[in-house]
Amino acid sequence: MSEKYVLRKEAQLWAVKTFEHVFFIKENSFSPEKIDEIKELIIQKIEPEFVRKNDKYPEKDHMISYITFVVLCDSAPDPQTKKLIKKFHFDKGYLLNFRGHSEARLAVATMDTKEVFTNYVGKELKSLLFDIYKKMEELL
Template sequence: MVLKRILAAHEQWFDVRRGYEYAGRTFPGYAEFHSYGEKYVLVKSAKLWEVDTHEYLFFVLADALDETQVRDLVSFMEHDGLKKVVPKPNHMSSAISLVIVADSCTQEAAKAVRKTRFRKNFALGIRGWADLRVAIADLSANRVITNAAGKQLKTTLEANLLPRS
């Protein structure tokens, strides 16, 4: 039920898919967001710059989330999730995001998520970068745990943890 609310909250801005298969795994939810921006002077042919930003958001369900599962999922995101990023000339940044909706979560799993750091620069940053965002929606404690890059996910997740009255 919580995942359904979270996916619905993303549908306005993201392309949302349910039952998404990728790299040998099935995710109950997946969402993509793509943005394009440009700046020009007086006429569009006098373009100063243009940039593309993206977010690839993978959703996972877990009963009792532990540190081993977190490390496995983070490793998957750092290798296979990163393959979603295509650093074309106008690529500025991409977020590869992982949201784990867990019935319960160990302290070790929460600590592993908080400590997760990953950034990949493309062509020494000329072709942009990708950051890994990780969040756990811990249903047993009604809390959201994120890594530093994942703090942007927290508001939406917290807003959808409890059913609306």
């Protein structure tokens, strides 16, 4: 949470709150159907319950909520699924974005080829997951 004050704490100019909800899934393989399941889960359950807490809008001073899925797969997805991962998109604004917005990040990490595939919003997760692969190799 970030805040800005003028002289005294009671005279707050602004405040913003940022949240991230991270979900890990372990799969043998990743398919287009799994992408549809994740999107449906975000729309039906995660966004209403975690972000808005079943209210019409998120709490006051809400700026952004990231909904992040990291999928660990035994094998690499096929080329069609890789394209769908890259195109995966969920972004929802609240009250013309005055109450912030939510966006979904998707990263699929493969155990066999040690590759990471992400959607556009999740591209910053790629380096983090590659670092994890490197640390695992050092330990083994």
